[in-house]
Amino acid sequence: MPQSHLDATDIRILEAIQTNGRLSNVDLANRIGLSPSACLRRVQALENEGYVRGYSAQLNPKKVGLGVTAVVMVTIAQDNEEQMDAFRRRMIALPEVLFCLAVTGVADYILRVVAPDLEAFERFVVRDLLKTPGVKDVRSHFVIGTVKDNVGLPLTYAEGAHH
Numbered sequence: 001m002p003q004s005h006l007d008a009t010d011i012r013i014l015e016a017i018q019t020n021g022r023l024s025n026v027d028l029a030n031r032i033g034l035s036p037s038a039c040l041r042r043v044q045a046l047e048n049e050g051y052v053r054g055y056s057a058q059l060n061p062k063k064v065g066l067g068v069t070a071v072v073m074v075t076i077a078q079d080n081e082e083q084m085d086a087f088r089r090r091m092i093a094l095p096e097v098l099f100c101l102a103v104t105g106v107a108d109y110i111l112r113v114v115a116p117d118l119e120a121f122e123r124f125v126v127r128d129l130l131k132t133p134g135v136k137d138v139r140s141h142f143v144i145g146t147v148k149d150n151v152g153l154p155l156t157y158a159e160g161a162h163h
Helices: 008-019 025-032 038-049 081-093 118-129
Strands: 069-078 098-103 109-115 135-142
Touching: 008 025, 025 038, 038 109, 069 081, 069 118, 081 098, 081 109, 109 118, 118 135
Parallel strands: none
Antiparallel strands: 069 109, 069 135, 098 109
């Protein structure tokens, strides 16, 4: 398990900002029970130490015209580091790929892909994915509903978290 030197106050700060990254420093300080200057120092330290990777808005894919979401399992033909690196670089460059995870098991990678419609998804698979050197097998699973889509981490497991 990775070592963490987070104390209970750090955990409360991280929980608050991962729930609402738009909290002002004053509101965050009031919520945590710190002075605004002490709160700001702690947030900056957490950012500098890499606990906070950034801040962003969560967009609704359907509202922005991306009505199809698929989980795609990709198998690479050979366990060749050059092909793996080329595949990774290609996935990073493709805007339809929201995430690309290297995994163990029946596939080498799992992707989350969005597209406006099925025709656009098909074009993505045929034009971009299947033509990527080294791709041996592609299996798509279309998302028909979302049960849970939590972008926050369960910080109750963080070492040193004492609520």
